[in-house]
Amino acid sequence: MIQPIVIALLVVAAMGAALGLVAWLAIRSRNMQVWLGSYLRRRRHPPVKGPIHVMFCFVDHYEPAWGRVDLETQRRRVDRWHRDYPAMASQHRDADGRPPQHTFFYPEEEYLPEHLDKLAELCANGYGEIEIHLHHDNDTPDNFRATIARFNELLHARHGALSRDPRTGQLRFGFIHGNWSLDNSRADGRWCGLNNELILLRELGCYADFTLPSAPSETQTRTINAIYYATDDPHGPKSHDTGTRVKVGGEASGDLMIVQGPLGLDWKRRRKGIMPRIENADVRHSCPPTPERVDAWIRTGIHVEGRPEWIFVKIHTHGTQERDMDTLLGAPAHAMHAHLERAYNDGERYVLHYVTARETYNIIKAAEAGLDGNPSRYRDYELPPPPGAARWASPAMPHAQRADALAGVPDME
Structure with a gap:
């Protein structure tokens, strides 16, 4: 018995x-099994002396034709951003006196001149910059090269977007992959088709990819909460699953810099009261940018290794979806920026900087080169502003070129 x-x-x-x-x-x-181990093995951040500089970068998968809507609906979406974004952003300022910066990653396959003209006007008035977004499927290298090269030239010539590299003259751009599928990273091979996409992007002038995090999609990488260089394996997909961390005193390696936003678990907002929700830095009506989320993004502490006092917070949205616009252009956005400016801009413990994707890359490269002090000096460190963007005088110089910065400029704290 x-x-x-x-x-x-x-x-x-x-x-x-x-x-x-x-x-x-x-x-x-x-799909948490992809990255949960990396999250559980995360390292403690080293102690920091002096203020922590927070680079806050808001990137937008900006798709006026989302849902295959008609032209009038597209116009209403773009017009609302054209009208309401300055009204919201003009009420906020970072430590450098700049309003929040919005980087519009515009999809090539949705190009309409009138939409880009309105975004270009926002950028000319000092509210952000335009970069490249692409949805594609079963693509070929030749078609990808032609598509990106053509769109680069069009954005630059017609709308004043994208920077020219002062050393090579090549147009440079930031990239977000549609459907999250960078480098053919879906298991079924859909929404890309290119195992050598990182190489192609580098050759075409891409300075960094801003797609990640993509959780809960299967395209999410094992590497999380990092800024790193990925080396392409042209014979296999998802080469950016791992890479070499960008570090102070290091050099560019591999094929493409990957700039990730915060990814983790939110135990305060549990699914059915049990399972923690995924915190993936996505901002929309169903996951508004509350002070608790902002604090979690800051705590993640994404930084260039060896420069923990400069942290990068890259969040993302799909800004043209009607259900989310009240969040992105109304009271929740005001509350997010007010919390950032109140809690992370006292000048002693924290200093806040609103940055575009290009400026994020420039400041990362300045950290890699061993530069320190006020990161705002390096907003234009390697790549100058696009011709159509508002010109902004940094605290140290009107247009910081790489050679001047390396020669050493007195810090302007």
Whole structure:
């Protein structure tokens, strides 16, 4: 006869196994097995002396034709941004006196001159910059090269977007991949088709990719909360799954810089009261930018290794979806910026800088080169502003070129 204690232990073991199976199925359903190990093994950040400079970068998968809507609906979407974004952003300032910066990653396949003209006007008035977004499927290298090169020239010549590299004359651009599928990273091979996409982007002038994090998509990488160089394997997909961290005193390596936003677990907002939600730096109506989320982004502390006092917070949205515009252009956005300016801009513990994607890259490269002090001096460190963007005088110089910065400029704290 089986003893009661044995029966109890068997019941407990069965319950434990059932709970474990439920947890594993929940993890798999959200593709968390890809990155959860990296999250659990995360390292403590080194101590920081002096103020922490916060580079806050808001990137937008900006798709006026989302949902295959008609032209009038597209116009209403773009017109609302053209009208309401300055009204919101003009009420806020960072430590350098700049309003929030919005980087519009515009999809090549949705190009309409009238939409870009309105975004270009926002940029000319000092509210952001335009970069490249692309949805494609079953693509070929030749078609990809032709598509990106043509769009680069069009954005630059017609709309004053994109920088020319002062050393080579090549147009340079930041990139976000549609459907998250950078370098053919979906298991079924859809929404890309190119195993050598990182190489192609480098050759075409891409300075960095801003797609990630993509969780809960299967395209999410094992590497999280990092700024790193990825080396392409042209014979296999998802070469950016791992890479070499950008570090002070290091050099560019591999094929493409990957700039990731915060990714982690939110135990305060649990699914069905049990499973933590994924914090993936996505801002929309269903996940507004609350002070608690802002604090979590800051705590993630993404930085160039060896420069922990400069942290980069890259968040993202899909800005043209009607259900989200009140969040992005109304009271929740005001509350987010007010919290940033109140909690992370006292000049002693924190200094806040609103930056575009290009400026983020420039400041990363300045950190890599060993420069320190006020990062605002390096907004234009390697790549100058696009011709159509508002010119902004940095605290140290009107247009910081790489050679001047390397020669050393007095710090302007």
